[in-house]
Amino acid sequence: MKHLLKYLKPYTKESILAPAFKLVEALLDLIVPIVIADIIKNGIKNGDKEYIIARFIFLIVLAVLGLAFSITAQFFAARASVGFAANLRKDLFSHIQKFSYEKLDMIGTETLITRITGDVAQLQNGVNMVLRLLLRSPFIVFGAMIMAFTINVKAALIFVVSIPVLAAVVSAIMWITIPLYKRVQGHLDGVLLTTRENLTGVRVIRAFCKEEEEVKEFDEKNDAYTKMNLFVGRISALLNPATYVLISIATCVLFWQAGDSVYTGSMEQGDLVALYNYMAQMIVELVKLASLIITMNKALACGSRVAAVFAEESGMEYPEAVSAKDVSEESKTETSDSDIAVRFNHVSFSYEGSKEDALSDIDFTVRTGETVGIIGGTGCGKSTLVNLIPRFYDVTGGSIEVFGRDVKDYEKGGLIREIGVVPQKAVLFAGSIRDNLKWGNENAGEEELARALEISQAAEIVEKKEGKLDEIVEQGGKNFSGGQKQRLTIARALVKNPRILILDDSSSALDYATDLKLRRAIQALDGKMTTFIVSQRTSSIQSADLILVLDDGRIVGTGTHDELLKTCDVYREIYDSQMQDGKEESA
């Protein structure tokens, strides 16, 4: 939490001035009962009309001044809280940008999105309320007590006793209910989940005739939720009557005592009116304070969630680059001699929190310009393997070298510059087609874009669009079909002009003919680009220079298509299972 306070620092002045002006306003509020008492004590008693008018004008002045001070306070509070939130959001966003794949898997992107949007907004609200009210309410409560002392010490003692009692009751009730409300939320999530399940699984539920059981399960959750709510409600319903009764008892005691004091002449009627007013002010502020504490609590919860995101390290360490330029040039000269593009040395890898290795003892070497096909069943580790090349994850055993250097020795951003990745799920971003393609290279010219589109077989997509390259892509690429998106994401990677291209099952939505044209076009490139193709189809990798067959995280076969047909059972099985489909046809 402390970590977040630093975002208020640029607004130190505002954060001090806002409550300060609020305090002045509160002070003015505290003067009002005294003025009324004066009107009664002096004006009315002596029949002094001028005095009454003068006091009336004073009350109006107080109102105007109060307005001015309070507006000033609101202004500073708004500036500080909004500024705080904006700076926090900016840093949070760029912090998240640094997260490694592993971190993203662990935390989940959905969660991160709500942190940036929802939680920071709640925090802003919390800071705003705290600046405006946190000091004001206690100030009025204690101010009322001090004012009471100036009027009558004996009466003031009633304030001294009742304030801690009231505070204790209010905090006890909140102390008990706030954690309980969290549990209520948990129960509500249960109800929500079951409702959702009933709808998403309606076909299965009906097919298995499980309607009654599902209703029963829902009823249980619904019951538990209602019971919890009623239980918490019973306690929190105490807050209002308890404070009301307590403050009324205190007022009664005040009046009881006032009878004696006035009779003996140690207090005047006007003073009693003032004290009575202070009691009323106090209770109003206590109620405000209670609701402020609830807001604060929410904000604190959001704050600790945000702080938890900040506490996450990016998850990957990079060597310090002496100067980014030097290193990249150095790496270029160094690597140009190297004929070996990628080497896996007995690599093993397991995902965070998983017992099983996702990959074990992966060992192979790829020369520059070669095409590598990777094939295997669902969940065999194909995608995991290629994700290790650009160091999206760190290996748990062994090492990986790219162009002769350990991937861990590349400075931040150095390795990724050399590699074009086309992920399994084709994601495009809102903007124009051109914007999307330029992700690969901000400075890419028309020709480069055209060439990339040509190779990825995406030129025809752009051709058909009215706006050509400037055609708008909606968020998530909703206005493009799966196959179109795949081809455009391939183009995006090619714009980068990478030395290594990774196609992670990225032609699955293309028909065979287009897939083939795509592979031919890639093969026809100048021969320097090393290509990895992950696929489930043997046809997509048949002509690769090297095929790796994965099964259950291990390499069970390496070689060319023809070699593997002879030597690798798994490969042959995969091939047969697919070729059954085609053979008769070609025969």
Add this chain to the structure above:
Amino acid sequence: MSKKQSPSVIKKLLKFLGRYKALLLVSLLLSVITVVLQLYVPVLFGRCIDYVVEEGNVDFNSLYNTIWWILLFVAIAGVATWIMGLVNNRLTYGIVKSIRASAIRKIQLLPLSYLDRKGVGDIVSRIITDTDQLSDGLLLGFTQLFSGIVTIVVTLVIMLRMNPWITLLVLVLTPLSFFVSKFIATGTYKMFKQQNEIRGEQTSLVEEMVGGARIVHAFGYEERANERFAENNERLRQASEKAVFYSSLTNPSTRAVNSVIYACVALMGAYMILNGKLTVGGLSLLLAYANQYMKPFTDISSVITELQNALSCAGRVFDLLEEENQSADSTEELKNVTGKTQAQGVYFSYVKERPLIEDFNLEIKEGTHVAIVGPTGCGKTTLINLLMRFYDVDAGEILIDQTPIQSVSRRSLRENYGMVLQETWLKNATVRENIAFGMPDATEEAIIKAAKEAHSWSFIKRLPHGLDTVIDDSSLSQGQKQLLCITRVMLILPPMLILDEATSSIDTRTELKIQNAFEKMMDGRTTFIVAHRLSTIRNADIILVMKDGHIIEQGSHSELLSKGGFYSELYRSQFAGVEI
């Protein structure tokens, strides 16, 4: 919500209140008691002030007497407030609970056409959010509105009895405060609109850049993403600052207006006292009222906005609850099914204007394996919807063992089908509970046997808690989920099977492995298979080739190929090209 509809919604709600009607009455009664008492107590305090006039002039008797009365009233008001709180809780949570309970029962009875059309998100928000709004806004709002009106009336009566002129003054000046807050609200509306627009942009940007963080990372786009965010964030900061500041003017401004009213009451009251028309205690009471007088008004105005919202929420909830159920179920049971299936002149469409299945006829013997193929949207899944009676046919009949399926209960019909769908739905429960979904009392051995046959055992045993691992959305791959769905059916083995792209997420080699299990499962059972893989299709006894809702070809694989029709064309476009 139009005005015409709102009374009917309230009428419906009243009907729903049922046994809660008494509670609502109790709540209203209690609110009258508390409001009257809480407003009467200041009157008594005012009298007390008048009993303690000055040195040597204190009416102790009346003072002490009144204080005891005050304590009694306060105690009653306190208890009444608390009980009212409890009653209101019981009322709102009770109503929410029973509405939700009816809603979930309703879901089981609604035709799938409604559920498919509305979508999950819509219905969930009706059952969860709208129901909450309904109870909070409509019921609590109603009681608040009621007590607000009582407060205003009682306050006015007491003030009028105390001093009509000062009352008039307050009545004339209070609208000022409304004008001020209204004025500010209109001014801030535009700023909030602007703020929300920029915030909307920011949310989409965050969704893209964080949701697509992997790609951002893969393209080294972080810096550019940061720049774009910073630019938008700065605009948001400027817009928010204005919106937050101007909207926070309402409170100080109305308070200032109130202070002015307060001062006027003090001035006028003092003059009245001098003229002997008011006592000091009376003035103190009027001042206290002047201070609180605005509160019920602001309460009521916020309640009314909320009421409008709550009414439309209630409308949505009742729309769901009143939606027409699926056609009544027969009590006849479908027994001893062999699997002979016929369709006679079946017509069906989702939307009246767009006929889908027209004059569909089919006759298959028991134990036949029927593959259904065709391009996307040709009606393959629709056929399954009709066979399972997820949807009812518009005309014609589907018969199983010569019995029209409309004439038997849906339950007995569906019990005879084992179904595996392309979309893999699993409960948020343990693996065991999911496999035993159709047979909760299955033994451990039976479960494991089914899992082994479906080739899901190898990954189940590697899960952290084996069969007792709780499944959530992300813990299994699509293929693993599909294997579990197959296991689920493997356990119960009903006389007929429906497999809708049952292996679409499983790789070809595993599919080949479970092929044996599938064949065993399908052996002697009438099976409908929607498939995209040729190997599955080719082994079928009959292939139905569908296009635009019609069966355009029918026959075995080789028959259809040699015929050279739509099937062979389809076949070529999907499966050929390997050797190009």
